[in-house]
Amino acid sequence: MKHKRDFKALEKRRLKGAKLLARGMSKSEVARELGVARQTVATWEQRLAEGGKESLKRGDLGRPRQLDAGQERELGKVLMAGALAAGYPTELWTLPRIGKVITRQFGVEYSTGHLWHLLRRLGFSCQKPEKRAIQRNEPEIVRWKRHGWPALKKKPSEKTAPSSSSTNPD
Structure with a gap:
């Protein structure tokens, strides 16, 4: 059995x-x-x-949660408000920043590895910011790709020199 x-x-x-x-x-x-x-x-x-x-009867398995359901909802609201609203200089949330917010608001410390579990449970996922300049000029980029880039690209030369390939009979 x-x-x-x-x-x-x-x-x-x-x-x-x-x-x-x-x-x-x-x-x-x-x-x-x-x-x-x-x-x-x-x-x-x-x-x-x-x-x-x-x-x-079976109880909960594993280590008990450090934040209760209400605290988790409150954390979700803080994260949705953004990192700027939480006092950070940029809008980017990182695991260390989230850990500091949790410690500051709830007096609980999480390892960065465990923060992933908490964030997934709250419905968040990993997002990588696009590495593009904010001041990009999209129309100018399109124009350059159509006109500037082709002018710089190497063009195949005329076949004036004989081939050095051993498979070519010339």
Whole structure:
């Protein structure tokens, strides 16, 4: 019986263990019946005594979030308002800047690696700014590409010299 990463099956097994313990089976008998270590059954028994059957149900996995849902919404609003509104000299949001805003507003520190998870959860994605000058003159660029560039390009020379290719019979 393989239960790895099947969280529903694991929860079901824990609850079945609780029923068997309630019927008066020993920890060793429950462990053999369910294919787990006796110590695992002892842990279930302790959790049952402290919190009842609810304590055997699956809780949240992983490290708890540092910001609650309201704080995450507030952060989203700050990011949407822009980096200039947050006191930065340019409109570019970077991970270190976002980390500083979170620390300043919520007193919580995130590593830059974990900030990616937070930003994705909020619906943000990585955007690279275009590397173009703000003062570009688009009509002049188009004119130059049509007239200036072709005048500078090398034109193929007339075939006056013989070919040095060994495949050409001339």
